[in-house]
Amino acid sequence: MPASYNLKRADFIFRNENDWEKILSRTLQRDKQDLINELISSELKGRGGAGFPTGLKWKLASEDPSEIKYVICNADEGEPGTFKDREILMMVPFKVLSAMAICGYIIGASQAFIYLRGEYKFLKYDLEKAISEFHYYCNEIKFNFNIRIFMGSGAYICGEETALFESMEGKRGEPRNKPPFPTNNGYMDKPTVINNVETLAHTFTIFKYGSKKFYDLGVQFSRGTKLFSVSGDTPKPGIYELELGMSLQDFVEEFGDGDTKAVQVGGASGFLVPRKRFGETAIGFKGKLIGISLPTGGSMMLFNSSRSMFNVLDNYLEFFREESCGQCTPCRVGCQQLHMGIKAVKQGKKPASYLDKLLKLAETMQNTAKCGLGQSVANSFSSIVENFREEMIY
Amino acid sequence: MNPTQELVVELAEQYGRSRANLLPILQGVVEREKYLSDHSMIEIARELDLPAAEVYGTATFYSFLDYKKRGKFTIRVCKTITCSMKGKNQILLSIEDMLKIGLGETTSDKKFSLLETNCLGWCHKAPAMLINDEVFTDLTPEKVREILSEFMKK
Numbered sequence: 336m337p338a339s340y341n342l343k344r345a346d347f348i349f350r351n352e353n354d355w356e357k358i359l360s361r362t363l364q365r366d367k368q369d370l371i372n373e374l375i376s377s378e379l380k381g382r383g384g385a386g387f388p389t390g391l392k393w394k395l396a397s398e399d400p401s402e403i404k405y406v407i408c409n410a411d412e413g414e415p416g417t418f419k420d421r422e423i424l425m426m427v428p429f430k431v432l433s434a435m436a437i438c439g440y441i442i443g444a445s446q447a448f449i450y451l452r453g454e455y456k457f458l459k460y461d462l463e464k465a466i467s468e469f470h471y472y473c474n475e476i477k478f479n480f481n482i483r484i485f486m487g488s489g490a491y492i493c494g495e496e497t498a499l500f501e502s503m504e505g506k507r508g509e510p511r512n513k514p515p516f517p518t519n520n521g522y523m524d525k526p527t528v529i530n531n532v533e534t535l536a537h538t539f540t541i542f543k544y545g546s547k548k549f550y551d552l553g554v555q556f557s558r559g560t561k562l563f564s565v566s567g568d569t570p571k572p573g574i575y576e577l578e579l580g581m582s583l584q585d586f587v588e589e590f591g592d593g594d595t596k597a598v599q600v601g602g603a604s605g606f607l608v609p610r611k612r613f614g615e616t617a618i619g620f621k622g623k624l625i626g627i628s629l630p631t632g633g634s635m636m637l638f639n640s641s642r643s644m645f646n647v648l649d650n651y652l653e654f655f656r657e658e659s660c661g662q663c664t665p666c667r668v669g670c671q672q673l674h675m676g677i678k679a680v681k682q683g684k685k686p687a688s689y690l691d692k693l694l695k696l697a698e699t700m701q702n703t704a705k706c707g708l709g710q711s712v713a714n715s716f717s718s719i720v721e722n723f724r725e726e727m728i729y
Numbered sequence: 730m731n732p733t734q735e736l737v738v739e740l741a742e743q744y745g746r747s748r749a750n751l752l753p754i755l756q757g758v759v760e761r762e763k764y765l766s767d768h769s770m771i772e773i774a775r776e777l778d779l780p781a782a783e784v785y786g787t788a789t790f791y792s793f794l795d796y797k798k799r800g801k802f803t804i805r806v807c808k809t810i811t812c813s814m815k816g817k818n819q820i821l822l823s824i825e826d827m828l829k830i831g832l833g834e835t836t837s838d839k840k841f842s843l844l845e846t847n848c849l850g851w852c853h854k855a856p857a858m859l860i861n862d863e864v865f866t867d868l869t870p871e872k873v874r875e876i877l878s879e880f881m882k883k
Contacts, residue, residue, distance in 0.1 A: 417850065418853060452850075455850070488755070489792035489846065489847075505750065505787065564853065574853070642814065650809065
């Protein structure tokens with residue numbers, strides 16, 4: 336193993352001690368404010384990719400006076416290169432269900448939903464069995480809480496929280512304007528806590544072991560562990576739980592095939608990091624660790640030198656073009672023009688300088704698109720075009 | 730009542746008639762009839778007291794709610810980056826060769842339809858495909874031929 340290696344593996348999420356009943360009943364007896372403080376001091380941030388502080392989210396929803404509130408588990412895992420949530424729901428569903436119930440207890444909600452993507456329908460049967468066992472236990476301890484599965488139908492954008500609410504309300508999955516935020520105005524315009532599957536699983540760890548254990552892992556601004564979905568040109572693709580804050584160099588030394596040219600961090604909506612920047616890139620939330628610090632939903636796709644970055648970008652843009660909801664012009668037209676634009680340059684129908692115009696268009700999308708989809712197309716587009724310009728042209 | 734009307738009423742009874750139940754009802758019709766016909770969308774609109782255009786607008790937003798008639802088994806091959814790098818095209822070719830249909834087409838015996846889809850979430854076991862709700866991963870042309878021969882007997 337190379338000398339600079341300092342990836343730290345961890346095993347919390349999938350470690351199953353089958354003690355959810357004990358942890359759940361014990362936690363439901365604690366003071367709500369205490370639990371919120373516990374979560375805030377763990378500094379857990381959302382693991383879906385955006386990184387909003389989970390404790391703050393629960394606190395805001397708990398302070399809303401509304402009588403009806405909802406808890407939603409976002410299992411619409413659609414980001415290319417991400418597959419950890421499926422594994423959590425298959426392996427340790429009770430951690431997620433317990434976390435949802437604890438959230439319901441804290442904010443004052445008795446109805447919860449799991450929004451499960453259509454591609455994962457094969458999970459539904461087992462998950463429903465787990466839910467009915469869970470309901471049985473809730474009844475036993477006289478805790479009034481109900482969880483239902485809502486199936487998606489093949490739309491990447493429904494992973495965006497407000498698009499997900501629209502979808503659950505029986506409409507097209509088109510994101511809403513923010514504010515108002517879901518903690519005050521979510522599903523059915525009621526206060527809603529919506530968390531990623533992995534985030535909920537981490538809250539279970541925190542309520543089980545206390546916030547200190549979680550806080551002591553990772554680095555400043557990026558506490559705790561994170562599941563990484565590793566795919567592409569790697570000898571060991573799969574799901575790995577690692578402490579946050581590692582350098583990309585260490586990551587590549589562990590997972591690369593010896594010929595890694597670039598790594599896509601955070602899926603198609605994330606950033607492509609070329610080899611020369613591996614050493615200065617850290618994986619975590621904001622705060623300058625070594626150099627650039629990249630947040631991520633955990634998608635790590637490795638590319639070796641046999642791969643054409645043009646083909647990679649072409650594939651991403653086709654994806655965005657199809658998955659854009661079409662509601663706002665910057666995203667609907669932008670994705671299409673970027674896609675057509677790089678092909679025109681490649682085919683020599685447009686001069687190489689046209690790429691600069693496309694970079695400007697991507698920046699405009701970043702500034703003006705309504706939701707995260709349109710805003711983040713520029714991440715992969717600019718990082719690929721700027722670092723592999725010659726591959727776009729020749 | 731014709732069978733579609735009966736199905737829509739049955740689903741509306743099961744899920745409820747509010748707008749929030751539109752997606753489960755649409756999904757139920759697709760599961761049974763393999764697509765959403767104009768007729769079924771109009772029936773759903775009538776049953777839920779919604780404008781038919783709203784039902785159509787919602788249904789056509791979702792890629793798994795087909796409004797073209799599909800076969801008994803819909804094959805969806807993942808075309809997103811990792812599957813594409815790991816040989817998605819060879820998989821498609823061997824399916825097309827075996828079933829004698831192209832992308833977006835249905836076999837003449839109405840048994841198989843072939844489509845591409847975006848990321849299925851099996852990048853670590855690429856290439857992957859769905860046949861209806863069932864997942865198949867780590868595909869090779871030989872493996873695909875074996876899987877399809879099994880399905881041809883069903």
